Amino acid sequence: MRISGSRVAFQTVSKFADNYSDYPNEHRQSTLYNWWKEEARKFGPIGEMALEAKGKIDKYQNELTQFIEDLPAIEQQNYRNVLKDCAGLMHDIGNLTSAVNRSSQILESERIPESLKRFDGWFELFLKSQNIRWIVLDFLLPIVLGIFALILLLCKH
The missing domain is CATH 1.10.287 (Helix Hairpins)
Incomplete structure (x- = not known):
């Protein structure tokens, strides 16, 4: 943590x-x-x-x-x-x-350090999952939807 x-x-x-x-x-x-x-x-x-x-x-x-x-x-x-x-x-x-x-x-x-170590591992996994969520939902999804919208717009004309 x-x-x-x-x-x-x-x-x-x-x-x-x-x-x-x-x-x-x-x-x-x-x-x-x-x-x-x-x-x-x-x-x-x-x-x-x-x-x-x-x-x-x-x-x-x-x-x-x-x-x-x-x-x-x-x-x-x-x-x-x-x-x-x-x-x-x-x-x-x-x-x-x-x-x-x-x-x-x-x-x-050893219980306290092991619990803290386990929590630290879970927290690191949480940070990685949040970074992946940001990349996918906040970065890639709008770009993909924008490209898809442009393709649909170009196909109509």
Whole structure:
């Protein structure tokens, strides 16, 4: 799917001005399929970063547990409340990690690029059929009818 049907005469904006611009080196590559292929690479390992953050919080939770065990019994209760909050936070981070992993799998799946590629093929076929329609109906048919009318006119005289 082309952003526009015409070729860019000159580039008016630097491609570094917008992160999501569509200024490929080859103007024929300005399709949604190629844009998606380039942008999908930029997602990076989001799920791995979430797991890394979860690991760090888990490490701090273990250190806090060890610290609490070394405290007198009276002071331990206040810190145990902090540990309960950490457990809730770990649960939330686990949910976030699984949601991010699901999103990454969906965004990086082959379904979207293949669907875009198929649509691009259908759109190209549509453009060809419209060009043929224009040539036949808007160009050749009037010429043929005009020639036929001239022949009939000449045959009458």
